[in-house]
Amino acid sequence: MPIINNNNKIDNHLINAIPELFSHFEHSHFTPQKTVDQIVTLWISNKMLISILSFMKSISEPFDMLYDLYAVDERLRLDKSQIPALDFTLVYQLLSIQRNQHVRFKVALSETEISIASISNLFKNANWYEREAWDLFGINFKDHPHLTRILLPPTFTGHPLRKEFPCRATEKDPFSLNEQKLQKEQQALKFIPEQWGMKKNNDSNDYMFLNLGPNHPSVHGVFRIALQLDGERVIDAVPDIGFHHRGAEKIAERQTWHGFIPYTDRIDYLGGVMNNFPYILAIEKLAGIEVSERVKCIRVMLSECFRILSHMLFFGTFAQDIGQLSPIFYLFIDREKLFAIIEAITGARMHPSWFRIGGLAQDLPQGWDKMMTEFVDYFPAKLDEYEIMVMQNSIIKKRSIGIGQYTSQQAIDWGITGAGLRATGYDYDLRKKSPYSGYENYDFLVPIDDKGDAYSRCKLRVEEMRQSISIIKQCIKNMPQGPYKAEHPLTTPPMNNLSKHDIETQIQHFLNASWGAVMPKGESSFAVEATKGINSYSIISDGTSSSYRTRIRTPSFAHLQMIPEISKGLMLADLIVIIASIDFVMADVDR
Template sequence: MTAENNNKITDELIAQIPELFKQFNKEHFAAQTTCDDIVTLWVSSKRIIAILSFMKSITDPFDMLYDLYAVDERLRLDKNQYPILDFTVVYQLLSINRNKHIRFKVALDETPLEIATITHLFKNANWYEREAWDLFGITFIDHPLLTRILLPPTFKGHPLRKEFPGRATENDPFTLDEQKLQKEQQALKFIPEQWGMKKSNDDNDYMFLNLGPNHPSVHGVFRIALQLDGERVIDAVPDIGFHHRGAEKIAERQTWHGFIPYTDRIDYLGGVMNNFPYILAIEKLAGIEVSERVKCIRVMLSECFRILSHMLFFGTFAQDIGQLSPIFYLFIDREKLFAIIEAITGARMHPSWFRIGGLAQDLPQGWDKMMLEFTDYFPNKLDEYEVMVMQNSIIKIRSIGIGQYTKQQAIDWGVTGPGLRATGCDYDLRKVSPYSGYENYDFTVPLDDQGDAYARCKLRVEEMRQSIRIIKQCIKHMPQGPYKAEHPCTTPPMNNLSKNDIETQIQHFLNTSWGAVMPNGESSFAVEATKGINSYSIISDGTSSSYRTRIRTPSFPHLQMIPEISKGLMLADLIVIIASIDFVMADVDR
């Protein structure tokens, strides 16, 4: 693929989004062909604001900022194929009505490394831009609070730059002398003005309260700085990053196959659901086709983990409001399902069982009997738990009308999954953009139009029932076929393929020792994960590891919405809101 052909604006491309090219001359754009078939256009930093503003204003607008991230392009081996400078800022928009994505890229010089903020266009751009500054050092001009978000305020450097070391052993040993300790302690001092709060007004001296970062009600190492008037919330500022482990940096030094176990630890309640978008993005990049059996097994296990995640959510939601019994019952049932997962994969929460081009192994004998026993047993128990929780008058009083938001508010903040469908928006990737054979299953997407904490919980209960329906169909109609494709990039390769001749033996040796080499290109894939839409965007420059891996998680934008939906409510209501969002901090911080 030559740079000239890659950058050409074709009639076919114009036909996909005619409004854009009617408003702006096509000479303003350079096209890029990607494996995921998302329209990808390079634009100048001077025009990006006007273009994004226009895309948000058209009929059936691209009004959700689905993702915003950066790329350090300086060491990329295939730079000559693209209009690349030193860094790239990527804006990915989603139109719910069109069920269509569009990706805009802006090339930036290292000096000055800056671009205008888009926080006035998209509310959820705030955290995404702070993340890009934190990890890459890109300045977003006129951003309201361009400070560290995932790393401590005293951190030196920007770790997703290519010159930043990927291993601790590449740095000097850690030391903490008295002077450094005092500096760290001073940085921890809470100053309300720095958080956008006022200490007092003419009528009131406000109280400030730290909720977390270690507190059962915040579901992980998550802090919310609260400004209170009595027990009423005046402001709530989320503080994240305590669980940040540099997953995207790790992806750059692992082989394509070697990074699979790290994906399990993103939404650590999602199990193989975390492998799913990563594996599918690589398979799309390499052109790997898997058998119908592989597709069916992947769907079945993903729906098992959807149930496992929702069971824990259901129990902790009731627990946070004050009802303790359900979580004990649900943990018993989770153990029953975990035992099946362990029998099939060899592990419980983090099996890392999906592989590039297939699965780690085929289903064991007797898997169907175990699955059938659970699918026959669990629906009746779920009915009991629903009566116990959802019909409880205290649960209803505490959650109905609390944390309420509209469909448009959800889109403005980038909310997906049950949080979006609770506003009446019928958007589930398994239906609107089916993958891995989801189009072959008979199931219903639960909806509600109240948009409150109660609706978000009610939807997840019904989603568990629909997952049982899908699993039963998988059991009944499990296809025959291989559990791994015979593609040279399949990792690890099938053992029997290494015994044909010396060439296949060399291929097997290289794939298992150094890792498979993926072709040049860019690919992304999104799945309907347990907490919303999760996607991986990967860039390959033709080596055995990723040049850039972007992990778009649902929980990151969801937490950003907390201030808007909690102001004016009571402190006890905030606990209900947090419980209803259904997040884990590893999914936020990566």
């Protein structure tokens, strides 16, 4: 780690942001870095990591949620000289919900000493984040309880988010599977309980081991849980993820800024344009692009449509997993009604990829307001029927009330956001706490509960649909006039009418449309209240037409880590209810 550069002094703005930190530690322990997102970002030495993070967790109104942990391979970065980086960087982003404030600590590591102490004893959810950093970058975390592959197969060779690893399969040798390799792969599939941290059978017990998934309707995607059972009671549960990993963050390094937008749709594939939102907003913040009030309003309206679509599917499958089959069919009929409107506006249904850097793909079509009004007038009464059908069902209540229960502190410890956090009594919704895209102009409530169980998580999402309807009605009534794209030169793709003036504007249009816009150097991130919790994109630009590093922080990755803690001692049937109540998508987990 480079010693602190005395020219990078801690200014009053940073001191005022976290006064406790700078009064407890000498300023020489920190090198500040300015980022476009204005999150306090401090470089520290690996020797100070544990002390500083422990302190941040202990102060009043603590930074007690490990919001994200990720790595960056700095070796090919064009603007590396502007930051105190070595070969690799580890980023620890903490969140204080009480302060509604983030802080980002960075640690520089050299390729010859790519090792650091694990913080899994300090933050429970660091376990998976550290495994991910080892899996994709090869960073060793000393004293980690189970440092193994998490997204890639155990037989995988290499660490794919390192810069020397190719972005495309065509850059590698053709795939082949000989007998020797086949045997190696088969051997790796052998289930050995001790390797999963499970106990063996002995004379006093006769445990059964069961694979739930990865191909089973109740696990909502290619998700496996290795279970240790005593009869039908869960003794241990170890989630196994990675079956849906597609290397989205690696793909972001090869696509243009604009060309990566369709890939974001496939992260939470039920979230549609909600996935475009944080990515687009992070880029617009980096480039200094301001969009019109009309664009902001349309983005909010479409995002809330997809919140309803996602919650409708959750509501139906929650009931289905518990044994009530009819609601999912009714809800699918209503989803089709809303999908038809999405298709009429955007030209596509589930994955419209409709948001653009600096605006939208096109303006709203004629008649959009009539279609949208018909749906928001029709759906609330149907939702009331479905709520009675499901939430007042005595079997649903008996199966879900008190099941999968956790406290607010447990939610913070595991990085739980969204309805899962609000069901424990925390009133934390980014649309209210850190409004974006004009959310501060809308009148809506944030549903909360204090039971923290499966029933509460479902109940809140039903109420969230009602609030989304209210927001959409306000969008219809108060839709502003204005352009659907900004005239900023980095808007991608640029408006056609701006390319007709002279040869220079035609050249700019051609380059932006073909090679992609070149974004300014810098680091930016943006978080939104997505369908399943807080979703954010952290992007690094070193002044080229594609991202140097794109980090996708998804809510589902954090949420699945909690399954063992809230399922042990319950019945196997209760575990199905817990899984249903989390509301996750495996593409959102594995990326």
